[in-house]
Amino acid sequence: MDDDVSNSFRRMSSRTRKVAPRMAAALASSDNRTQAAIARLEALENDYAGMEMVETNDDDEASLDDDDEGYLQKKQSKSTKRKTRQAKALENARKAPRNFLELLHEANLESLPPHVPSYLKAAVGPPSSTCRRHFCTVCGFLSNYTCVRCGMRFCSIRCQTIHDDTRCLKFVA
Amino acid sequence: MSNVIVLDNGGGFIKAGHGGERDPVTVIPNCLYRPLSSKKFLHPSPTASASTEDLTSAAVRRPIDRGYLINPDLQRDIWSHLFTSLLHITPSNYSLLLTEPPFTLPSIQRATDELVFEDFGFKSLFITDSPKLVHLYEASKRPDGLISKAQCSLVVDCGFSFTHAAPVFQNFTLNYGVKRIDLGGKALTNYLKELVSYRSVNVMDESFLMDDVKEKLCFVSLDIARDLQVARKRGKDNVLRCVYVLPDGITHTKGFVKDPDEAKRYLTMTGADSPSLETIKGIDRPELSEKLEDRRRIDLTKNEFELTNERFLVPEMIFHPADLGMNQAGLAECIVRAVNSCHPVLHPVLYESIILTGGSTLFPRFSERLEMELRPLVPDEYQVKITTQEDPILGVWRGGSLLASSPDFEAMCVTKSEYEELGSARCRKRFFH
Numbered sequence: 318m319d320d321d322v323s324n325s326f327r328r329m330s331s332r333t334r335k336v337a338p339r340m341a342a343a344l345a346s347s348d349n350r351t352q353a354a355i356a357r358l359e360a361l362e363n364d365y366a367g368m369e370m371v372e373t374n375d376d377d378e379a380s381l382d383d384d385d386e387g388y389l390q391k392k393q394s395k396s397t398k399r400k401t402r403q404a405k406a407l408e409n410a411r412k413a414p415r416n417f418l419e420l421l422h423e424a425n426l427e428s429l430p431p432h433v434p435s436y437l438k439a440a441v442g443p444p445s446s447t448c449r450r451h452f453c454t455v456c457g458f459l460s461n462y463t464c465v466r467c468g469m470r471f472c473s474i475r476c477q478t479i480h481d482d483t484r485c486l487k488f489v490a
Numbered sequence: 491m492s493n494v495i496v497l498d499n500g501g502g503f504i505k506a507g508h509g510g511e512r513d514p515v516t517v518i519p520n521c522l523y524r525p526l527s528s529k530k531f532l533h534p535s536p537t538a539s540a541s542t543e544d545l546t547s548a549a550v551r552r553p554i555d556r557g558y559l560i561n562p563d564l565q566r567d568i569w570s571h572l573f574t575s576l577l578h579i580t581p582s583n584y585s586l587l588l589t590e591p592p593f594t595l596p597s598i599q600r601a602t603d604e605l606v607f608e609d610f611g612f613k614s615l616f617i618t619d620s621p622k623l624v625h626l627y628e629a630s631k632r633p634d635g636l637i638s639k640a641q642c643s644l645v646v647d648c649g650f651s652f653t654h655a656a657p658v659f660q661n662f663t664l665n666y667g668v669k670r671i672d673l674g675g676k677a678l679t680n681y682l683k684e685l686v687s688y689r690s691v692n693v694m695d696e697s698f699l700m701d702d703v704k705e706k707l708c709f710v711s712l713d714i715a716r717d718l719q720v721a722r723k724r725g726k727d728n729v730l731r732c733v734y735v736l737p738d739g740i741t742h743t744k745g746f747v748k749d750p751d752e753a754k755r756y757l758t759m760t761g762a763d764s765p766s767l768e769t770i771k772g773i774d775r776p777e778l779s780e781k782l783e784d785r786r787r788i789d790l791t792k793n794e795f796e797l798t799n800e801r802f803l804v805p806e807m808i809f810h811p812a813d814l815g816m817n818q819a820g821l822a823e824c825i826v827r828a829v830n831s832c833h834p835v836l837h838p839v840l841y842e843s844i845i846l847t848g849g850s851t852l853f854p855r856f857s858e859r860l861e862m863e864l865r866p867l868v869p870d871e872y873q874v875k876i877t878t879q880e881d882p883i884l885g886v887w888r889g890g891s892l893l894a895s896s897p898d899f900e901a902m903c904v905t906k907s908e909y910e911e912l913g914s915a916r917c918r919k920r921f922f923h
């Protein structure tokens with residue numbers, strides 16, 4: 318049993334790493350695998366096209382209409398501005414846009430005393446009932462079967478055939 | 491005209507205008523986009539304008555991630571365009587009322603204050619969360635209603651990045667009672683993209699297009715098992731089937747619903763309806779379904795796609811995230827947990843004054859479904875009453891506009907010189923209690 322779990326976990330995590338940005342990890346919805354759940358949320362929060370192309374190549378911010386810059390006081394007033402250490406650190410940090418999870422990690426909310434409300438404590442938490450409905454990834458109907466190779470759900474022999482022919486492991490290869 | 495700018499800075503859309511007015515001057519997507527044909531990122535047009543911009547496969551950059559402002563440089567570009575070209579104002583002559591989500595991290599608050607005072611030079615600033623503004627607005631609309639008299643409500647904000655259930659009492663959001671589901675309109679659109687890409691056409695790069703599909707065709711099911719049955723039927727009996735036509739880049743740069751009347755047929759199904767008769771009819775006509783299979787195959791080559799069960803499986807996610815492998819409670823439980831974090835004296839009042847706001851509550855039948863799920867979870871002796879906003883997208887802004895026109899607004903603000911003297915952290919203390 319233990320072996321089975323760790324095996325499937327390994328299979329899952331290597332698969333989701335490749336797949337998440339594109340999709341699919343999602344439709345495989347496997348129970349009790351936090352890794353998969355995180356990948357799932359990542360995929361759903363992605364800006365897809367935007368994410369992939371943007372981070373690497375861009376100075377594009379300079380491309381905005383110049384007349385919009387008129388009210389930016391920062392450039393002129395920079396020298397007179399009182400600079401705290403915090404502000405400097407912030408300025409450095411701002412050079413590289415980061416994602417929310419990095420900022421969250423940095424904020425170290427775990428260290429707050431237990432009675433202080435925080436982003437972490439506001440999370441709704443797991444559902445009280447553990448029964449979960451599964452939907453077929455081919456047709457969307459309720460499904461009772463899981464593909465042994467890739468973990469996606471299907472509902473019938475017909476949908477399994479379609480899955481095997483066209484989708485199974487497609488996003489991994 | 492008032493000298494307060496009210497800015498509801500959402501992850502999906504910015505709503506901006508002058509305090510005291512009924513509606514914002516403009517609503518714009520809070521992003522830059524790069525069309526296929528361009529190397530530059532551009533400002534999208536305001537939502538109300540009849541734009542002809544081609545958003546097909548456009549790349550998107552957003553300053554907000556998971557609801558929080560993570561890229562101040564990008565936000566500065568967007569605000570700069572907003573103030574200069576859309577509102578036509580000089581910030582140094584104005585005060586700013588700005589919305590910020592609950593539990594914003596101190597580092598993000600600092601970056602925001604720096605934007606407001608150092609980059610734009612606003613005269614003064616007031617930061618507030620959205621639930622409080624929604625409460626204020628609804629209370630003002632019905633001065634004799636429970637929300638106004640009890641000064642208490644439970645605001646359910648289903649926005650672009652996430653969903654919050656937030657108790658408001660004596661005009662303050664009780665932050666210890668706020669509960670969050672990490673799902674909002676953006677995740678729903680992405681889920682719809684996955685389903686359609688997986689089943690018919692690859693639309694993974696079409697965020698703008700799929701937002702339109704979602705807004706026009708998705709609805710909340712009142713009976714999932716029944717609707718899944720109906721969605722399987724062939725021909726005319728399948729009242730859930732509809733077709734969306736993709737832009738071809740030549741005759742039309744926007745997609746559209748092929749037959750709007752066909753798309754509305756699901757409304758003929760009520761919560762109590764039994765589909766049994768129709769089901770039998772559908773199964774009994776194999777020759778008809780053969781023909782339709784043919785038509786369906788041809789249609790796929792015509793740059794359009796069909797939707798059936800996707801229409802309600804997408805909003806279903808808010809009610810049962812676990813179905814998608816996300817280990818989070820759904821909306822009804824989220825509300826119960828928010829209420830239970832408050833003093834028991836407030837429970838009956840909170841259940842009786844639930845206010846729905848945010849763009850994702852616009853799905854048809856959203857509030858009926860929520861009431862259906864919530865009722866069994868709430869003690870029998872309490873009433874459940876759900877109020878929907880007249881315009882759930884503008885609700886927060888309108889509350890802000892109201893607050894900005896109140897006589898003591900200026901006194902609640904932090905001025906630029908106070909900020910320069912005290913710094914961000916100490917100024918922030920004033921906004922919350």
Ligand SMILES: [Zn+2]
Nearest residue numbers: 453456472476
């Ligand atoms: Zn199936």
Ligand SMILES: [Zn+2]
Nearest residue numbers: 464466467485
């Ligand atoms: Zn498979």
